Each structure stands twice: as C-alpha cells, then as structure tokens.
Amino acid sequence: MAKLADLVPKIRSKNAGPFWVTVDIFCGDAARFAEISARLTTAHVCARLRADPAMVKRFDIENLAVIKFSFIRPAVQGSRFDRDMHGAQLGVLFAELEI
Amino acid sequence: MPTKILIPAGVLGLGFDQAALARGVAAQPDIICIDGGSTDSGPFYLGTGTSKYARSVCRSEWRALMLARADAGVPLVIGSCGTCGTRETVDWMYEITCEIAAELGQSLTIARLYSDQTAPDIIAAHDAGLLSPLVPAPPLDAEAITACTHIVALAGVEQIQAALQTGADIILAGRTTDTATIAALPLSCSDHAGGAWHGAKIGECGAFCTNNPASGVVMITFDETGFEVEPMAVDAVCTPHSVSAHMLYENSDPFILHEPGGHLDVTEARYTAIDDRRVRVEGSLWVPADAYRVKLEAAHIGGYQTTMMAVIRDAHYVAHADQWLQGLTSFLHRKIATTTSLKRDDFTLEFRLIGQNAALGALEDGIGTPLEVGVLLIITAMDQETATDLSKVINPFLLHHPLTAHEDLPTFAFPYSPAHTDRGALYEFAMNHVLEMSDPMDGFTLAVDEVVDGKAG
Numbered sequence: 001m002a003k004l005a006d007l008v009p010k011i012r013s014k015n016a017g018p019f020w021v022t023v024d025i026f027c028g029d030a031a032r033f034a035e036i037s038a039r040l041t042t043a044h045v046c047a048r049l050r051a052d053p054a055m056v057k058r059f060d061i062e063n064l065a066v067i068k069f070s071f072i073r074p075a076v077q078g079s080r081f082d083r084d085m086h087g088a089q090l091g092v093l094f095a096e097l098e099i
Numbered sequence: 100m101p102t103k104i105l106i107p108a109g110v111l112g113l114g115f116d117q118a119a120l121a122r123g124v125a126a127q128p129d130i131i132c133i134d135g136g137s138t139d140s141g142p143f144y145l146g147t148g149t150s151k152y153a154r155s156v157c158r159s160e161w162r163a164l165m166l167a168r169a170d171a172g173v174p175l176v177i178g179s180c181g182t183c184g185t186r187e188t189v190d191w192m193y194e195i196t197c198e199i200a201a202e203l204g205q206s207l208t209i210a211r212l213y214s215d216q217t218a219p220d221i222i223a224a225h226d227a228g229l230l231s232p233l234v235p236a237p238p239l240d241a242e243a244i245t246a247c248t249h250i251v252a253l254a255g256v257e258q259i260q261a262a263l264q265t266g267a268d269i270i271l272a273g274r275t276t277d278t279a280t281i282a283a284l285p286l287s288c289s290d291h292a293g294g295a296w297h298g299a300k301i302g303e304c305g306a307f308c309t310n311n312p313a314s315g316v317v318m319i320t321f322d323e324t325g326f327e328v329e330p331m332a333v334d335a336v337c338t339p340h341s342v343s344a345h346m347l348y349e350n351s352d353p354f355i356l357h358e359p360g361g362h363l364d365v366t367e368a369r370y371t372a373i374d375d376r377r378v379r380v381e382g383s384l385w386v387p388a389d390a391y392r393v394k395l396e397a398a399h400i401g402g403y404q405t406t407m408m409a410v411i412r413d414a415h416y417v418a419h420a421d422q423w424l425q426g427l428t429s430f431l432h433r434k435i436a437t438t439t440s441l442k443r444d445d446f447t448l449e450f451r452l453i454g455q456n457a458a459l460g461a462l463e464d465g466i467g468t469p470l471e472v473g474v475l476l477i478i479t480a481m482d483q484e485t486a487t488d489l490s491k492v493i494n495p496f497l498l499h500h501p502l503t504a505h506e507d508l509p510t511f512a513f514p515y516s517p518a519h520t521d522r523g524a525l526y527e528f529a530m531n532h533v534l535e536m537s538d539p540m541d542g543f544t545l546a547v548d549e550v551v552d553g554k555a556g
Contacts, residue, residue, distance in 0.1 A: 014348065014349050015139065015349070016349050016350055016351040017138060017349075017351070017531075018138050018141075018142070018528040018531070019233075019234075019235055019528075019531050020351040022347075022349070022350065022351050024347045024348075048462075049462070050461075050462065055234075055235075057351060057352065059352075059353055059354075061347075061353065063343070064340065064343060064344055064347070066344070066347060068347060068353060070351035070352065072234075072235055074460070074462065076237070076527065076528055077138070077141055077142065077528065078141035078142040078143065078526065078527060078528065079142075079401065079527045079528070080401060080402065080447060080449070080477075080479050080525060080527070081449065083451065083457065083458055083459070083460055084458055084459075085140065085141045086139070089458040089459065090459075090462075092458075092459070093459070093462060096465075
C-alpha cells in the first residue's frame, strides 16, 4: 500500500464550470501510467468521494500519462454549503488515497 | 492565407509580458483577442454584474492593448467583459475604453455585443420547450427564472463575426464561450473548422499552454489543415505535451468541447513539434449539431449572510472541539427558538472548524489534534437584518459556551470588534441549461459607436 501522491509527480484539482470538478493525475511516464491505471480502481475513487459511479467520468490518457476523473461537486460552486470555491483542495482526496 | 491571432493573456487583469506583446505586434497579427471573464470565481460577479479584477488593473492592461491595436492596425476583441459579461460590465469596459481613447487621442469605432437575456424571454423559451437541462441542472420554472438577478447566454462565433462585420476597431463582448472570440476570424476565413475551435481552446488561457504561463502572450496561426502555436516571450516554449495537456485544464471532458452550433472532438488530434518552441496540430474535428444551442448562466439571491469567527487555543477545548460544537449548536437552536419568532427552516448556521475539517467537511478522514482551531460561523437568513440579529443572539455563546455544565465559563479569542461581519446577499448559480435558437442573433444585440476624443459622436 502506498499513497497515490508518493507514486506520481503531480495531482491537480480544479473546478470545471460551477457544477463539476476535475482532477488530473500526472503519472510522469508510460510505466507508471500503466501501473496506476491498473491499480487505481474507479470503485475505490467513488467510495472515497462518496459519489455515484454514474456521475463520475474517468479518462485514461496514455499519450499524456494522465488519469483524469471528473465528478459533480459536493455542493454547487458558491452555494450556501460550498466549502471550496475552486474545488482545488479536493485533490487531497486523491493524493492521500492508499492504493 | 493563414490567419494569425495574437492572444495577450488568459484574461484581462492577470498581467502579461510587455516585451512579448511587442514581439507579437511586430509579427503582424490579423486580430488581437483576449478573454475578460468566466464563472471561475463563483456566482457573486454574475449575481451583481461586477468585475472580479480591479478597475485600475484592467484599465492599465487595456491601455497597453489599445496601443498595441493602434500599432498593429487590426481589430481588438475582448469576450466576457468584466468577469461576468453582463450589460453592466460591457458598459464598464466601454467607459474605460472611452477614457483611454481620450487620453491617447484615438478615434475609434467600438462595437458592444450584449449577451443579457430577459426573464420574460427565457420563460417563453421554457414554455416553448426550447430549454434543455445539462447535468446537473437546478430546477427551473417561471418563478425561478424571474428570481434571477442576471441571465446571460454564452455567445459563439456567429455573434462575434457579426460584430467584426461592423468594421469595428474594438469589440467589447458580453458573455461568450472561452473560444468564440478566437475561433471567429479563422472560421470566417475558411480555415480548418476543427483546427479553429481546437486552436482557440489551446490559446484561450494565453501562455498556459507553454512552460511559462505568466508570460501570457501566444500567437496562434490557423490555416486550411490545422493550427500552429508559438509563445511570444523569448524564454517560453511550447511542446506537444504542454499543448495537448492544456485540453485537460478546467475541462470535465478532455476530448469533447461543446460550443454553440456543434462540438469539437480532439480524439484524433496529432501534436507535432515544428522546432523546439512551436507546435503544429492537425486532425481535430468539428461536428455540427442538429440545432443551434447556446448555454445559459444565471444567478439569484439565495439569502443574506453574516459571518463570525472565534479562535480556540485552550488545549482542552481544542481536543474536544467536535463535542463542544455539537453542544453549542444544540444550545443555539434552543436559544433562537425561545427568543425569536424564527422557524428552524428560516436560517442556517454553518460552522466550519478550521484546523479540523473546514475544507473537506464530511469527506475529511484525517485525524490529529491541531494546536488551535478556528471556528468560522456562516449565518444565512432571508434578509440581512435577521442574519445580523442572529449573530448578536449567538455572540455571547460563541465567546463563552462551556464544554460541560460543570466547568468555569471559557472565553475564546475574538479577532476583531464587532465579532460579526455582514456579507450582504449570497448569490447562487441558478441555471445549467442550453437554449435552442432559430437565429444566432436572437437574444443578442449589437451597439456600434464612433468615438472621437473619448466621446461618442
């Protein structure tokens, strides 16, 4: 078991419009991409986010060695219960995932 | 003939490298395009029709761009004026432009494109079945539409092309898609359609597609088979990786981008290094839609807020902050129920324990005891008077509430007096819908003025 952040060079989270957040996991090279792509399951990510798998999009982009997850924000950007306007701290949920 | 578009930065207000801008002007662009906004900073700006960036900063940068336009002798276009692209912020940019024109002695034709939609028009479109929800969409009916303080439609290339056809020197556009101002001219010049949209997406954040994002300035050259991207700062480079990776940024789907009238598909795009700092892209596909649809953005007032802050340093209270907060919350609801006429649904008390779970809330699974805990309270009520009054009901207890009934009253640290801060209206995004239009200019209006010495003639 290792934290995802210890296995990859960069993880970035950002709002994608007011209703979605997108997280890019930069794996660095082809070998690490193949490894993470196989070890990091969508079910694991959805469980950590407490998200409906139907509302989570996953892209494994081989030529960039990037795995991307897009999901509906826990609260609409700027609404009464929103905690993070740019959704950038949600990347921590991925960085600290044990895989 | 290739079409050369100079993009000074990702947004007006963020700054750019002046030397790089001068290099771009010397390279003889056909047009200068910059974005003026987005929803990135939240609903307040659209709700109020105001700019996120300082007038002084926008004015200073716009002055440099107006000088660059005069040197280059080409049109200057800004989309989504003043962050939110409402009528107010388009007119705000117009006022700034007239001031600078007077200073510089420039005589200009200025076109303003307004993207504002009226509630009656949107209700009529809703009733006619012309609105479609995207995922996820807030519920929408006539009452919800009427409650919006601003509704804007995101203009595409058609509306920008109409503005360009007026022969204007400067185009101040209301809300547009990120790409529309850049894609408009190449598409008018019959450059490759997929390349026009894809190059516009790569360039819309300025030098974010390079290794030196802060330098701002890039030139995108469009032709009949694709586009090339070149940073204008001497110390910036583009690589196939830096360019293709930009499709990830802020996009929920890195391959498909929906625009008015169709979508861009970059699944088969090929990114090739021309040399060590320029990249060529081919193979992008534009797929026309069966109908012309524009995206709507809207904001309404979701209540009025007052905030309070207390800091806990006492180790006993820090260690039991959750338990303390549970006790305080129950106590406050009882107190409010007995001393005011408010019902439980008339207000919310949102407590955020900073140092514990303020960023992630229920998703936080980290454990550990911090040195101190910040207690941020966000009170939301139906009007400001109620929110402020609640803060005064709460004040003594946020300061002194004990963990148990059997201990001395504590006193926590209030960082300032008064301990409450009125935030005014809470604005919320109210739509995630597309509107079908029979003509792209439906709902958009153009105003063209001749400005001589800063005054409309």
